[in-house]
Amino acid sequence: MSRLAIIIPVYKPDFLKEALECLAAQTCKDFTVYVGDDCSPHPLSEIVMPFKEKMNLHYTRFDSNLGATDLIGQWERCVALAQDEEWLWLFSDDDQMDNNCVESFYRMLQLHPDQRLFHSISTSPSSTAKAKPQPTSDSSKRTSTNGSRQVTS
Numbered sequence: 437m438s439r440l441a442i443i444i445p446v447y448k449p450d451f452l453k454e455a456l457e458c459l460a461a462q463t464c465k466d467f468t469v470y471v472g473d474d475c476s477p478h479p480l481s482e483i484v485m486p487f488k489e490k491m492n493l494h495y496t497r498f499d500s501n502l503g504a505t506d507l508i509g510q511w512e513r514c515v516a517l518a519q520d521e522e523w524l525w526l527f528s529d530d531d532q533m534d535n536n537c538v539e540s541f542y543r544m545l546q547l548h549p550d551q552r553l554f555h556s557i558s559t560s561p562s563s564t565a566k567a568k569p570q571p572t573s574d575s576s577k578r579t580s581t582n583g584s585r586q587v588t589s
Contacts, residue, residue: 438492440467440538441521445514445528447503451530452483458532460490464539468521472514473497500588 442459444451459469469491473480475498496517503510513528518524524542534540534581544554 437520438466438468439521440523440525440541441518442469442471442525442527443469443514443518444471444527444530445474445503445510446471446480447476447478447501448529449476449478449480449483452480455529455531456484456487456493458535459527460487461535462491462533462538463536464542465491466556467492467525467538467540468519469493470514470517471495472510472517474503474510475499475501491577530568 444455456469459467469487471480471484473484473496481497484493487493488495494517496538498513502513515524517527523541523545541554545551561574
């Protein structure tokens with residue numbers, strides 16, 4: 437089992453394929469992707485399922501749409517899909533990352549083993565900016581937001 441769960445709540449198909457493509461292109465494949473379909477009227481499984489051959493991916497379609505009335509509730513039920521991974525990475529259905537982002541995350545983890553929270557920063561000011569993990573600079577921000585699990589977003 438991988439140490440990193442990448443959580444993706446989904447509803448819109450607009451950029452989902454691109455988000456999954458950048459995950460499938462990662463140089464380090466030591467992660468599991470959990471996709472939580474918020475009862476979308478779109479055939480999201482047709483976009484998601486081909487990626488199961490390219491990475492460790494779990495797709496769940498929920499019976500009801502929660503995000504329209506309780507966005508936090510939708511995120512929480514998607515986070516609950518994760519298994520025993522030590523780290524959670526909150527990803528959106530329109531996010532992208534550099535091909536070495538997961539590798540960089542693990543490198544940062546080795547360099548900063550006491551960090552409990554990492555955040556990503558844009559490498560470009562454009563709307564298509566890609567993420568790179570960074571440790572928090574303020575040790576008071578090292579908190580867990582899901583019980584004993586550590587979160588990166």
